Amino acid sequence: MNVQNETVENVFVQLGKQTGLKFFYDQNVVNTAPRISIKVKNSPLQAVLDKITEQTNLFFNRDNNTISVGKQKIGNDVLKSKTRTIKGTVVDETGESVIGATVMVKGTTNGVTTNLDGNYTLNDVPDGATILISYIGYQTVELKSGSKELAKITLKENSELLDEVVVLGYGNIRRSDVTGSIASVSSESISKVASASVADALAGKMAGVQITTADGALDAEISIRVRGGGSITQDNSPLFLVDGFPVDDLSGIPPTDIESIDVLKEASMTAIYGARGANGVVIVTTKNPKTGKTSVQFNSYVQTRTLAGKLPVMGNYEFVMAEYEYQMIRKGSDETFVKNFGYYDDVELYKYTDSKDWQDEVLGGNPISQYYNLTVSGGVKRRNLI
Template sequence: MKITLLKCFLLVGALLSFGLMEAQEVSGTVTDASGPLPGASVVVQGTTTGTQTDFDGNYTLNNVDANATLVVSYIGYKTQEVPVNGRSTIDVTLEEDAEALDEVVIIGYGTTTVKDATGAVAAVTSEDFNKGVIASPEELIQGKTAGVQITQTSGEPGAGVQLRIRGTNSVRSNNNPLFVVDGVPLAGDDTSPSGGNIGVGTSTSRNPLNFLNPADIESISVLKDASATAIYGSRGANGVVIITTKSGKGAVGGLFEFSSSLSISKPAERYNLLSPNDFLDAVEQFGGDRNAQNFGSRTDWQDFVTRTVASQNQNLSYSNTHNSGSVRATFGYGKQFGVIEKSDLERITARLNVVQRFLDDNLTLNLQATGSRVNDQAAPLSGSAGFRGDLLGAAYSA
């Protein structure tokens, strides 16, 4: 009996010792050639366990497997993968990434590199854009830039966009930034005419970038602080978003490209409402007249108002580079349907970007032309229509 108990205690002790060896605390310091790096990311590879270094470059991670690998990264530096190998203290020295520092960003008065930029500038190129079904240009960088909040005013196709750079600057004025497309400033206001109130409320605001085809965009730069936006004066008080479209550079010999996508949308949830019999039972339960409220209708107004839809998007482009310039021509067609009846957005776009050099490359001419047609249909749905005026209100009162 005593021998059996002793064996049990030895087994439990061995398991505890093994667990302590497998899951341990790891700490250390992240530095570069000039000293500690505050804000560096330290993550256990293949997991969501991670932390950031403090002001002195120190970090601490708990419950780290003895055979795990730490991934240490920082903007402008080469990412390092360091095996733990049972160690409790791991110090890491990061090296500068020359390619990341030499990355070209678009600013108000031309181009510069990340290491030479003096203002707060964030650039997202086409390689880093969000993938999937993209309905409007701002969705390409949603969640990609620090300090930039991008939301739509509603879920309908072509709905207005709210883009906030470093928070809201005014309580009552417009807080949208200045949009600049290939050097042409655009107002951040609604670009569609406001519909009159014919009993169903006024039309909602629309996205000022609806005329742009997201497939034509090469990069998007966000200028955040006063020094970066100074060239635009008061128009850049809420920040500046610079959109650069694709050119034919690099497509030697001519290149045709075609892309197509299909997406299916449906209402995320259904409201749990009473059936006709349940409603009449409730009326009777609370002292009402069951027969007076029974009009014989059994319409499911959720099915009547909402729908499951398929949206499409096609893009065709031709690019070519020659000795003295480049050309890129694109044509795009897309139609997005909303889950509410009678809501859709049809966009037909054509773009031509030409660069031609003359006089031994001493004179460069750029042509950037675009044509766009947007057919926007919005359902009679508005917050100013009252409970009987709009689509949902009519269903509610039926």
């Protein structure tokens, strides 16, 4: 016999043709049995049946020319179930107990969940059965019923099993369900921009979100508008949440400390955050230290700014002369000019006054900005408290 991944029923048919024996079985039992692979030559029937038992956990009892098939071994007309009880603990990679993990016999409904301490007790486990241990977000573990690893099972995280979620107030929803109403920026995108302010790092990176600053100062107020301004007289600023805590603005957060920024643009956020969420919600997640060696990061840069496309403006004397010409051409009289600037014979005095360029006064000429940020992080998985 040479079969690969064959159903148990077809194997019984082949055995019946070669031996002349008849197999008696429950159709549901055979249909739910796993497929088997057997390769033998000149082998006794009992050896073949033993191989089937190893792969399917089915047992056989011969009575003359009939072989009865069942999930329990029959001997001396008494059903003898070869089962055991297994006990153990389920923990994660940090050694913490996993509460609510499922431990069950593969292919059956026999299973239990771990308690508050991660412990479990599973009864009526057949010899040779496969035990499945699973939990949401962790890799499923398969062990034989006689394995020593069942005493302490360690589950490993499986990020591929987790859908990306967005935390919304008191709960969370799948990000894929609300992609159109959420704008996100990761730490990788922020780190590519040499900037000391969050506004400069985020400018132009989120559709539907307008980010500006009052001026070029490092401590300048950041203005963020989601869906534009909704009110003329009231504040149009969104609700800022940094690691779950509301703050007034983001000017005090170094860009290098930010892991990600999510902007919730949906107007329905008012149902979760109240009136403060009417102008949108900005959720900032800062970086967490990673287990291992202490990490030291130092970021710095120096920048200078200059006004692009500076407009030429008139000096005091030029402005006064322009006003005099305007009055004489349009009105034919210098009466208004005399009231504002004095007699024309004294106009030469304006040449000796200091003229100020409002562009330099407002935009500050060529300021130099320096930025330094030092971050020290690290830690261990656990520590003993005395």
